[in-house]
Amino acid sequence: MELRRSLLVFAGAASVAAMLAAPAMAADPIKIGLLEDVSGDLALMGKPKLNGSLLAVEEINKAGGIMGRQIELIHLDPQGDNARYQEFARRLTGKDKVDVLIGGITSASREAVRPIMDRTTILYIYTNQYEGGVCDAGMISNGAVPEQQFSTLIPYMVEKFGKKVYVIAADYNFGQLSAEWNRMILKDLGGTVVGEEFIPLGVSQFAQTIQNIQKAKPDWILTINVGAAQDSFFEQAAAAKLNLPMGSSIKIMLGFEHKRFAPPALNNMHAVANWFEEIDTPQANDFKKRWHAKFPNETYINDMGYNAYTAVYQYKQLVEAAKSTKLADLRKVIATGKACIEAPEGQICIDPKSQHTSHRMRLIAVDAKHNVKVVKDYGVIQPYWLGQIGCDLTKKNDQKQYSPSDLPKK
């Protein structure tokens, strides 16, 4: 019952019509397995991800599919439960025999799925920004990583607001590793962490945290709190007149807190992102128009939804260049360094060494009325860190996640 409810097989009318009209052309569809939470606590972010995938599949199918093959999207809803992620990943790869698996929101869900995918020869695309460091030939990451987000944001915040930082982070792998990145970058800049607080997921009350921050007197706060409950921090901090500048790798473009909370709760929030709905370029505006035409009730096109959309196009490019859906053939295309597409943000390419994606990064700031403006444009930033520390997937498949304190052995 639960499975039937959450099983959504998307086959556009166009694809059915095409198959009926030209049976000779009707090659088997390419099956994309999709794991996104559209119920449970993360539905808020999972829904735009599903929509992004649906939009891309519809567009590609209308334009003739991938190498003339239509895409069949098989979406299952893991409801934010990592055990279900594993169960559904096994089901999609084993029973449905998908050609590629896309999805996962939290880093915990990605790390739950990755070992299962490593035992198959099926490509896995993770579409979120994250704490970085996964060196795994079976996975492509198309979200932004710390060298794109923290190496830009933290120097800016230190220069603009000061060297004393207070960190509030969600207590799981994403929060812990992001805090580690912050410590490393801050050390090079001569800054200090005057407080670091890890918050259990689901905690919604922050009076004590707010007071701790006031006591520590930081120049700014790094907010890498995660989930709807922890977002209550912003409202409660604003009510207590905390009035400190904030920086984050996930707020605004990902959780669209500036649309969910009444102003001025997110005043003075800064983030570095490859996508946020306020981007104002012709390509981005065209993409937004298509999205809102298909999903008129979408509150905000967040970066995860955008990444989910571009992931399907990246996969299309790989398959068409390789003329194959086999992982080994796709990786040969990646190894050439020419796995690039024209995305709404501009051109993005997959880095051969780490299989992460280059992005055009912009620093955005929110004002008291919750308007978002671009403060700084960094241009295209490569995902260089993994290559720098010695991950080279063209030579060796580590299947491991590294962090600044856990580097590969030389």
Added chain:
Amino acid sequence: MDSIFVEIFSVLYQFGDVFAFLILSAAGLAIVFGMMGVINMAHGEFIMCGAYVTVGLVHGGFPLPLAQACAVIAAGLIGVMVEVGIVRKFYARPLDSLLATWGLSLVVTQGMLILVGSSVQGIGTPPGSFMVGEYTFSVYRLVLFAGAVAALALIYVIFMRTRFGIYARATMQNPRMAQALGVKVGTIYAVSFGIGAALAGFCGALYAPTMTLIPTMGATFIVESFVTVVVGGANVLLGTAPAGILLAAVRTSLNAWAGQIIGQIGMLVAVIIIIRLLPEGISGFLTRFHR
């Protein structure tokens, strides 16, 4: 000298904040679960209902206090309907009532997700803050504390000082005897459940301006509400308030000393110890002690 006063005030403020969260989360459940013995897994959804009605009405132009009052009434009325439609069939089968209300909770959260979407825009906390020493505090958090005390006072007045309260307590103790004496047992159950639901709605209405509004928001209150009620025991008046004070003291001190993770773990460990030593909760212990 001044700084000592500041620290004492801040500790009291934090204690009051945690206490308010525990009591407001638990007040409705204390009646429904503590007194009536119905394991209401949809308790969080009554809280969500209170929050959503409040926010909806404020977006519709109502002033906040009026919207909150309407939310309490709405939650109470829905509570009565749920009692008559679902819970009533399960008084003889408490474990089935757990399943039925859990099902209800799933239907409601998913239904809200489909009907109103994955989030609703917040309304903002009423402005107002004050400074003590180097700290600034939100006035609204004091309103929450006052709300918690008011909820306890209301429960006391309703169940100890009114005719309905006497009938209700008689019904909870021995429904057949109460019925034989002419008490309309069905009505008493429905109204009691309605009061429980209204108190849950009160919690949601009060916290609505301070929190993220998503269909599953009730879940953030569930752990606190159940542990407070279980530690308090069957008697709401003797149990819930002391349980709130005890757990808030444990959590506040651990929060301040070692952060939120230890605060949460410490509170749950305290619950395990208390239940081990006082299986009937604080009120069970106090009643026995009194005898």
